[in-house]
Amino acid sequence: MRKITKICDLSTIYKQWEENLEANNNPHPDFEHSTTRKDFYQDVKMQLLRCQGGLCIYSEQRLCPLELLTDNKWQEGKYIYQDQDKQAEGDVEHFDDKLKKAPLNKAWLWDNLFMAHHTINIRKSTKSLDLRLKPTNPNFDPFYLFDYDCTKHEFRPNENLVHIDKILYDAVKDAIKVLSLNSIKWKRKKNLICYVAEISISKENPPKADVYEYPTAWEFWQRQQNQKAHHQSDNLVSPDEYE
Amino acid sequence: MKISRIEIQDFQQFKNLNIDLTYPQGHAKAGQPLDKVCIIGQNGTGKTTILKLIHDYILANQSEQIWEKYALIKEVITESQQKQNTIITLIVDEYKTRTLFSFSSRYNFRCSKKGFNLFPLTKKFIYIPTNAYTLVTTPTGVLNPNQYLVEDYFKLNDEFLFSVKGAFYNKTFSYQKAFKEFSMSVVNAIIENPNENSALKVQKWRRENPNPLEEIAYFIDKLLAPAGMKLKTTVNEDKNNVDIQFISLQNGNAIPFEQLSSGTKNIFLTAYALYQQIENESIILIDEPENSLYPNLQRAIVPTYTSLRPDAETQFFFATHSPVIASCFEPWEIVDLELDDDNHVVRHLYYEGENHVDNYSFYPKYMRWDEILRDVFDLEEEGGAERKGELKKAGELKKELDKLKNLGHTAKTNDEMRVLLDEYKKSLTRLQIFPNQIPTK
Structure with missing residues (x-):
């Protein structure tokens, strides 16, 4: 969403x-x-x-x-x-x-x-969903409400919401269930694999993929990859630290 | 009294097998017999044979017609193997080593009299063979009555089912009747004294008189939940229409026993048989408990069955081909049988050097399913030949695409890349992997 x-x-x-x-x-x-x-x-x-x-x-x-x-x-x-x-x-x-x-x-x-x-x-x-999950709501932010498991390719409610707003957390959890957002996880994974394949051979700089479906999952995936890369670079020991 | 060692010499596929069934050094129970054992191994390595040996020899030891029983075993050995110097030893602890029987080439069958009283007559054992329910209800029958002492195996047959239904009816009917009588007494008390606190009274009565089926349901529902149902804890009061019923967790509808799948029937009757039969100092032997069960249910059975363990002297033996079942055990609880170069069965040890907890190199409980298949069940490849071929193809396509990418933009390279990219995407989606997961070699 x-x-x-x-x-x-x-x-x-x-x-x-x-x-x-x-x-x-x-x-x-x-x-x-x-x-x-x-x-x-x-x-x-x-x-x-x-x-x-x-x-x-x-x-x-x-x-x-x-x-x-x-x-x-x-x-x-x-x-x-x-x-x-x-x-x-x-x-x-x-x-x-x-x-x-x-x-x-x-x-x-x-x-x-x-x-x-x-x-x-x-x-x-x-069934009706919580109005805060309406995609035209000015405060609607999928990256605040949802989380994405890049191993299983499943949407989850953002765990941080449990402490901030339990009712909203349950509403997101309920929406994922009601809308069966994870019943198409294999199709979603297939598309993400194709986007990554396109990027891996892209001649453009920065590389781009033709994201034809599932843009939110793709954005989550990219964010998590960037986080991983950032985390890895943080863990590298600089020459100064060696000294 | 638990089994701490099994030694088998010259019997069927066993040449000289010595199975230590004690906790390793460094464990809180070091040297004591294991509480539960999981026997795994290739087909034909004797998993079921070991369960049968334990069953038959304990049974023979307890029987009043012991010589007849041993004669039957003798006949089986004679006909099937004609081995020399067969010796099978069950050891209950290191100080009470007893050879239950030995057998020479001259058929001079003899039994160690010292072994007779090894297991007391009261010793309880329950042997549930593979597909216990479906086997005995198959008209042609799969069990061979001439092999070992099968007549004493636990039979989850129609007769057993009838007895379960009867037990359910009697227990619950008595409970429902008692509750009705109690309710009437409460109503009468309220009529006499409107200020009577009836709620507390009912709570107290329920606490002191638990519904027997609720106690059973507490145990069995853990196994039925993954199949989307629970046990119905009330029964029809019509004595001519006694049945065990279940309730669908989805819609609350009642499901009669006959409508259950074969896997669910099997697990219900096995669980109930254990619940009903288990008592102190039991030995429980369960062959292939995973049969007809979905993996999530397989995960539940070992902890659920072993939770019934009534005392420290009860010991469970499971024989399995399931990595999910094996993942419920510590490495020292797993007896992994394999064939050596001479096709003799040996135990594959999971430790090096001294049998110490620190010397074990992997723990199935903490491993991924694919790692268990690879490291415990010897499935060396991560997939079939088709996967291997497809991985190779994806790797080659990637190389080709990288080569074209480096050539820069031309109409020709762009067209070629488009064609190769489509193939590459198909290959990756068949493999369900991202480009960085293609093995480099």
């Missing part, structure tokens, strides 16, 4: 409709309402994917290739639907499930919507 900023800059027809509903304090239509769904679901989905870089908001698996997220796919506030666009996977997910239904009736609230992998959306089902 990484921090994102959500800007609804292309799906303007939907955004105007949603803002009108909110300004007039009108209840939203049901999320399954067929006409509303037909009008806006695809636009919301593609706009969210654009904000999320085409990745699942929770697992960071790729849901669609980057070429489907370019500006030229949009015309007059609507996404131009083409056959090839079926490649975009995932479900529109309600971060706070309570907003989806009565009495709150805010099923189409932009702020509450994210794109998630279908399997994760099913697993999350009607």
Whole structure:
């Protein structure tokens, strides 16, 4: 899970409709309402994917290739639907499930919507996560909330949180379980291996890899490698110390 | 009274095997017989044979028809090996060395009368053979009734299961009945005196009258938890429908015994048999306890079974092929059997020089699983031939890629690198390793 900023800059027809509903304090239509769904679901989905870089908001698996997220796919506030666009996977997910239904009736609230992998959306089902884990929250920092086991390629709650905020620690632990973030650890490891392989033969300086999925795990991995390297250099005995 | 040494001469695959079963020097129990022993070794090195020998000779020693029993062993030896000068010795301590029997080429079978009273008649031993449950329920049967004294092995068969069900029913039914009677007395007391502190009374009664099944569950649930269930501590009061039931930890649903997997049935009946049978001065022999069990359950069984040890004179023997089971033992508790150049079974010692705790070079309890496989179970390679080949391939691809990288940017080298990089990535992901983990040689 990484921090994102959500800007609804292309799906303007939907955004105007949603803002009108909110300004007039009108209840939203049901999320399954067929006409509303037909009008806006695809636009919301593609706009969210654009904000999320085409990745699942929770697992960071790729849901669609980057070429489907370019500006030229949009015309007059609507996404131009083409056959090839079926490649975009995932479900529109309600971060706070309570907003989806009565009495709150805010099923189409932009702020509450994210794109998630279908399997994760099913697993999350009607469960809601702690609001502090919302990736658009100004204070959201995955490197403060999570830890990453580079041997098992599993996410863990940051152990430091136990002493600072036990409720938040349990919320992170619960989110990892609810979202089954570690059920795809082998896929994640495979990608990280490929990134390291790319870096090892990269001609660029500093070397770069095409990080197509799992950017948070990759960042954790890099940080830990840098820490290790730093630690090793600290342990080297300088010639001065010999003297 | 525990076994401190086993000496076997000219019997089956054993030429001259001497197994010291005492704690090494430097240990708090130095010189005393081991509390638990783990026998490991290649197939055919005699792990099961040793368990059977211990079982049969103790049994023969206790039997009133001792000559008949020995005659049976004699027949087996005669038919199977025709060895000369077979001598098998079980030693209970260094001052009471007893040769239980010896056997010469002229079939002049004789038994050391001094050995008769080595193990008292009250000595309890429990032998649970490999797949005890599945073996006895297989219609064709795998155990050979002519081999050794198999009729005395512990049988976790339908008859045993029936007896367990009966025991569960009787114990719990009596408890439930007593609790009902007590509850009625509490209700009556409240009617007579509304200020009566009934909660304290119930607590006290429960403390003084524990549910017998809860005591069993405390022991057995440790083994059932990894399989996602626990023992149900109440029984159906219908005497015609007596069954042992389990509760799913996932959804709380009841699971009847018959619906358990063969591994879970086996572990439940083995654990219950031990729980029920074990008593002071027992010798417990368990062959391949890991069968049909997932590794996390294998990890639980040795500490759970040995936690039943009622006194210092009880001794456990396990024979296993499992590195997970072996990791539950100190190095001096492991009897590692191997074949020497003449195909005779010898014990591979884990220490050099004097048998002292400081002279042991590795401790399975603290080792990684792959290290146990390599150092204890002699699996020298870190993987199969396919892994070895793939590691070589990844190393060669890396060299090629480094060479092209040093040539600098050209369209040709870039294209070549792209193709090689794809192959390199596939190779690394098959191996599940990062580039820096490719061996340099």
